[in-house]
Amino acid sequence: MRNPRDVFRPRPPSRPRFSRRSKIIAGLILVLLLAAILSLRGTARMWTDYLWFDSLGHGDVWTEILVYRIILSVIFIVLFFLLLYSNLAIADRLAPQTRPPGPEEELLRHYHDAVGHRRRLVSVVLAVLFALIVGGGTGGEWQKAMLFFNSVDFGIEDPQFGYDIGFYVFRLPFIQFLISWVFRALIIVAVLTAIAHYVNGGIRVQTTGQRVTPQVKVHLSVLLALIALVRAVGYWFDRFGLNFSSRGPVDGASFTDINAQLPAINLLLLISVLSAVLLVINIWQRGWMLPVTAVGLWVIVAIVMGAIYPAIIQRFRAEPEESQKEAVYIERNIEATRHALGFDKNPGDDNTADNVTTIAFDPDTSITVEELAGNPSVRNIRLLDPDIVPNAFQVEQSERTFYTFNSEVDVDRYEIDGEITEVVIGARQLNVADVPQQSWEGRHIQYTHGYGVAVAPVNSVTTQGSPDFTVGDVPVVTSPDFELSRPQLYIGENLTGYAIVGATIPEVDYTEANETVPFVYDGEAGVDIGSFFRQTAFALRFGDINPLISGFVDSNSKIIFNRDLRLRVQNLAPFLELDADPYPVVSEGRVFYIVDAYTTSNRYPYGQTPDISDLPAGSGLRKDFNYVRNSVKVVVDAFHGTTTFYVIDPEDPIIQAWRKIFPGLFEDFDKMPLDLKNHLRYPEDLFRVQTSMWARYFIDDPETFYANSVTWAVAQDPGTRITARTFVDELTEAIAAEETATAAATRQLERRIRPFYQLLQLPGEDDLDFVIFRTFVPVSGSGDDEDERKELTAFIAAKSDVGENGDLGEYGQLVVYTVPGTSIPGPSIVDAKIQADTEIADAFTQLNQQGSTVLQGNLLMIPVGDSLLFVRPVYVQATGETELPQVKQVIAGVGNDDDFILRIRPTLDEALAALTDPGGLSVLPTQPTAPEPDAGEPAPAPTAVPSESEQGPIDDDTRRALSELISELRATQESIDQDRQALDGLIEELESLLDSPSG
Template sequence: MRRAQDLPVDRPRRRVSGRGVLIALGALFMFVLIFGRAIARFYVDYLWHQSLGRGDVFWGVIWAKLTLFVLFFAIFAVVACVNLFIADRTAPSSFPANVHPYVERFHEVFGQRLRLVRYASALVVAVLVALPAVSRWQDWLLFKNAKEFDVADPQFGADVGFYVFQLPFLTFLFDWLFVAVILVLLFTAATHVLNGGVVFVSPVPAIRQATKAHIAVLLAILAVLKAGDYWLDRYKLTNSQRGIVDGATYSVVKAQIPAIMLLILIALLTAGLYLSVIKTNSWRLPLVASALWLVVSIVGGVIYPAVVQSLIVNPNQQTREQKYIERNVTATREALGLTDIEVRDVQFGTLTASEVESDLAPLGNVRLLNPTEMETRFLVDRGEVAGLTIDDLDVDRYDLDGEVEQMLVAARELELKGVTNRSWQGLHLINTRGCGLVVAPASRVQSNQRPDYRTLELERPELYFSPELSGYGIANTESTERVCDEEHRYEGDKGVRMNSVARRAAFALAFLDYNVLGSGAINDDSQMLWVRNVNDRLNKLAPFLSYDADPYPVAIDGRAVWVVDAYTTTSRYPYGESIGAVQRSPDSGLSNSDNYVRNSVKAVVDAYTGEVTFYVVDNDDPILRAWRTAFPDLFTPLTVMPDELRNHLRYPEDLFRIQTDVYSKYRIDAELFFQRDGNAWSVAQAPGSSPTSTTRTPAQTAASEAPSAAANTFATESDASRFVPYYTMFDTSRPGEEAKEEFVILRPFVPFSTGDTRTQLQAYMTASSDPETYGQLTTYVVQERNGQLPDGPLRVAGNAESQSLISERISLDNQDAGGSKVRFGDLQLVPVADGLIYVRPYYVAVPQSSGDVEQVTEFRFVIVSYNDNSVLTRTISEGLAQLFPGFEGDVGDRIGVPAEPGAGDPLEPDDQPVLPSDAAELLLLADSLFIEADDALAAGNLGLYQSKVEEGRQRVADAIAILEGSGLAADPGSDGDAGVDGGVDGGVDGGVDGGADGGDADPESQPADE
């Protein structure tokens, strides 16, 4: 029968006070504030993936992360709770009388809730230790979907796939288990103390036998886990950097690996001794074993291998390391795609005028307009409009007048910092897109020295997505968007529709921007365009790929798309040499530690809709095959890519830089490793883009580039810049075959020399970008003629600048601070018939008095070099006529007016304003006078030079007076399609900038730039 005091008591129902309501509302507000934005960001991320049709990627990543969290949480929670349960079961039946006061106080505070506190604490720690595992989702998916490389490592015989796919996750797992068991050990020890299993008395704590056994088992488990970690460490040594090359070299194989095997035995022995405590009740032997373990780990793992390296390997490296260098050379070539290179021998002889005339096609492909130098020219002529910019120029090829030509291509991207309407509507609803592409043939200029701009007819010129665009935009609102060619509403379906209050609220909270929720301009048809930066978009969708630093635009099917080279990489290819700090492109997505790189994917982003497609280029890449297993619907076969787009694929510059840098060292076999002089190569030294950097002498180079530890490294350790690869149309036919021009990327080599003193041309490598031969690497090895190699780029550039007439011209154009500056384009080597000609554009950067651009780079001349002779002329044809007397050919690098389009040609010439006939005649006459002035200067006739310049200035002034009367010379800040850019710049700059401005022209005689 229940006692009266045990019966339930009726308690009055509490009424909710206003204070309670306020507390509840405050708690709800704090919850929304803390967790609401995270939930909103999760939701809008889901909407973003769904809008692109990539919900499979979103949920695939989520499930991978959730699986890891649950798995590691469960492991720790189970192990911790089991050990806490054992500690409770082995606790003394009665609480000791002499426990520590802190223990007593702890029991007083928690009482019967002590067990609950322990288990709850274990679960909280389980959450904390499981969170780091979530970040390893990529390693987990590769572990799950591992593939074979069908290549065994030479040390342990394991497939390379084990190192790339399984070893990283196993290493993390053992490290995590080791830490987890330590935490469980601490929990267990604390529980035994609180239960009375350990009593702190002098001189040593009193520990019950059951407690000792429990702790000893946990210590034994730690020793076994460390033994397993040592076992994995052996495999990681195949990427050791202890020796002369990366990989397990002599000291690693003969000293470090045996030391690790000894440590494994000691660890297992120590584990056994800890288990013996259960019977012996003594800690002496396991503690002695632990001390021995520590000593062996220091002596055997660190000191002994270092002694072997210093006393046995270094005095006789060539013999000791030969076997391991062979492994490194083989692995590096395979990992970086250097095993299938075609090698051809070439020899350059003397040329005659008739031989040059018979082979003009290679000279017609020389690029006069350098992307880097012409960026400001394009910006001022075609992109300097409020809210639009031209940020980058790229080289591609298009069919022009029935011939495939190199073209400079630029996108007129949206630049929000230049938008004049700084309101929220102006930044997010009105200015939402860039406008169209600007192109010009790279191998020709007009007679006014300007690019021959062409218009790519795009059905949809709007660029809602581009490489430099950030933030968000909302299309199809009540506000009228910026007009490109005509008023247009976004017709894509890859944005997130704002057709509910919940969605608008989620975006407002995620972006912390109330206007998204409160604006009346947003309707149900509006679409949120988010993650508009091209590389950010790709990284968000496929973060496990690395991306090239230079997306480039392509016109296809009436719209623009961005093409981005995507790489699969790893730093775990056994014996592969890491790419290190090679001179890659700025902001390269590749890492110094990578030792395996494949350009397995071409990512394409539609600049109008934002749709993303990942085309598979390399079906044999095991890493990509693993990701295709994880995300089977994410990738598209290359066969589906439109042929029109395939014709615009480029071999990636980042990859080519790495391959040429590594190939220069690894083209030789291991037995020649220590005879680098005369066998190894170096990437050619780069002529500087300005006269001061180009004229660096070999003596200066040698003084600053003396190698450190030169006997022990392949690399040319110097501060000299290396030749930057360039794209060009190149004849890849063999002697006797019909000429075959392909779009390639090219980079030259010089013989390796200590101190970097040799500058002769030893070879050059090309990589094809044409669909039929895409990715074919070809090395052209230059053979000596009369015991000598031809001059390389640095020497040719230096010799050209040292010639008196060229040097004088540089002095005239290279003015003091605030004045014009001479700049050089790519020095291009051009095999012609049986000879070699170098061509280099000559630019002048002219200061601007208005606009956002401080200097505009103008094309002025071209330097043509053959053997030891160099000339500075306005056209390549003129230069050839001076170098080869009797030459009467025409390379076609200068045109008077834009060429007429061919039938069906998508490239149309820009409309040019019609000048009054008398002004046009005056400007043409002035241009001729300035040319005569330059010729007089070149001949050393300063009197005639001054007379011609003054006469030319007068003709320009007369033309300006006529133009001002017609009103055509107005609005200097207008777009390049009208007024001053189309007319006055085309005529006046052709004379003033082309002639007098190159010398000592009066700035007041240059109204076009004013």
């Protein structure tokens, strides 16, 4: 029998074996391919970036920035390479002919055997590698370099060292970068050089004889002396950094900084120079005693004089008499901060803020019909809350799911029927995520743009309580006051991706009656994409091959990208900070966006760093700064894509420097079209910063400033909405959450009332101004939980209107009205009175139908004549898919803390009439009317009462009958109030029984 092992079995095919060399070559090929792809994509991105800049007429900006980046990187790479390679070459030349035997030699012998005569190549490779690491990132300092070489004087000297502010803003940052880079580079070179000497045998740690050769000692001593000298230079410029110290009660060099820290820095400077001298002398000395002594002294002085001594001076000399010791430095801080934040454009010895006008205003506690009827502010009282009505815009004006409005509409003013009228405006933008065709063709060729705007006057609503749109719908419907011949929006807020226009198939303009209306773009936006190379470049940039292979793209096609307007502006001018709220403007038949841009610096001596916690998340001012100017208004054409930077503050030294660098990027303000000038707004982010700072910096006297006894605070935010609930609902929630009223109030501590835009006739002025407005209350204390002071102490307005001839006029002027005493309630007190008012509570109960929510709009304080009027619109929003908020009631109030009158009525006219005269039916000079509801729709309570001239005169008998009816209704209301009080007493008795001990 045969052995099974003898049976022939075919051998399986063997796998091909690759040699180690083949694997290495294959790996290198893959790495090279990956690097080539990444390099190609990076090159494509650079080229397409340039094409985008060039299409906007600013290719020189891209080129200038790139040149600075390359020059900086090349200079510092070459500098470090020469520095390191020369020292490595010296180390090789100083290597001993024979290396002493010992355990270290055994470790290094393998290295020398491998390197052999290739030591120079190793030095070159090491120098190139470290040069790329240390010098490659310096291109990111291009802004500091540009400002250094194009610096401008402020014409103001810092009070401590006597240098112009421009030295700190433009030159010092780049100088400190240079010193820091050289210091770090020398340390790296010294360490690598010491390692080279060790490898070459010039340094031996474990030998019993000479551990460092004399030549190596000379070499290292020179390097260490250079490091000490560079540090001495650093100490010299560190002195100027004291101007930004935060050690004292305010920012800037304090008593301790000047009398302790500055002498310590000077002493450390001298010790650094002494150390350098001792290191040079050590060349001719045996051992390392002198440099070790110098370094030890350096460390001791740095600890004792640099940290301990200033702390002692601060604790035992400054703090016990801080108000006196710091008075001169607080005065410096006040003057510097006022100029740096725009309160004082011309600082001088008078210590006044020339951009702020302060007026005493003692308001009456009542208001008359004549004051209401004759005041244009009343006609523009805002019934449409920008925080609430976006839902109405979305429901009534989005038209299709692929259109959307921002979560907050904007406030502006337009001429309507011959009168300047405040409006809310929102752009109907493209929602790429919801276009009906989600193919590449649908997202990038067919659905390419938004469509038009919706505009509604703030003082008028329809009979249902919805916005009364003057401009709206798709296709766009306008009034004679608006021309919108190019409603297409190719640029917008948060608009992502890219669009290809001029393709062989038309775009979708809009849909009407289930039919698609085509559109062929004929504007200026976009980059030509007709050639093969450009199509390839954009395919690489976006990681999408379709622009290259699609038959819809031809020689007439253009690609529009960077469509988000903030990204567009930031790419063109990355050195500007942007406001969080760009806003659309209808002008010249198109939609433009205006973006407020800021120049900032954190290098203004003695300037106070503002609290930025009040700023919205998207604000460019959420950063460390102590100088700011709204120097530029950027106008972006949503149809043509053009982006123009208009300089509104040519006196700003920072914008002067950038104009020297990029002269073709900026335009003078007088070149802005007058119609756009008429829609400028004082920026909200800047106003937030200024109001939070002026609350303390209105004080001139340093001692009063330090005492913080008369400081203001921005008024507490009463909130913008509540849900009306029954007493049982509130009681159930309170028991479940175990919260008291105090705990509920604590949640509001850090919320401050938001500024609001309003057309107002300010007290003492004849004209109607478009202003941004905010209120102040007295500061309660320094603790986070001290926020009980809520009475009105002042209010501030910043003017936004330019002159009639197009100059700045009064634009940017700040007007502060101080309110004497403590009797006028602030917004939070008025809000509390609203919540406690029984008439208003009954109205809320009636409005709170099943499935609906009652929302309270912003509480507005409006100066009217010699009085202060408080107005709040009340919305009802049905829960469901639409959630359409509608104005159903208006609350109006006036008075002081002890005698405050509140009224709630279906219309503003009725509420104001109830405030002044129970029998009065109209006080507004002209009440805007709204169209009737569509047939079949239920009409709720009317939202406008016709004026007396419209309904005819009221005879005496009718007036007497109305007065008797009102008296009867008031008697009924008093009876209801008595019943409510009896019910409250019964509830208290029941609660006391519930709290009694059980028996």
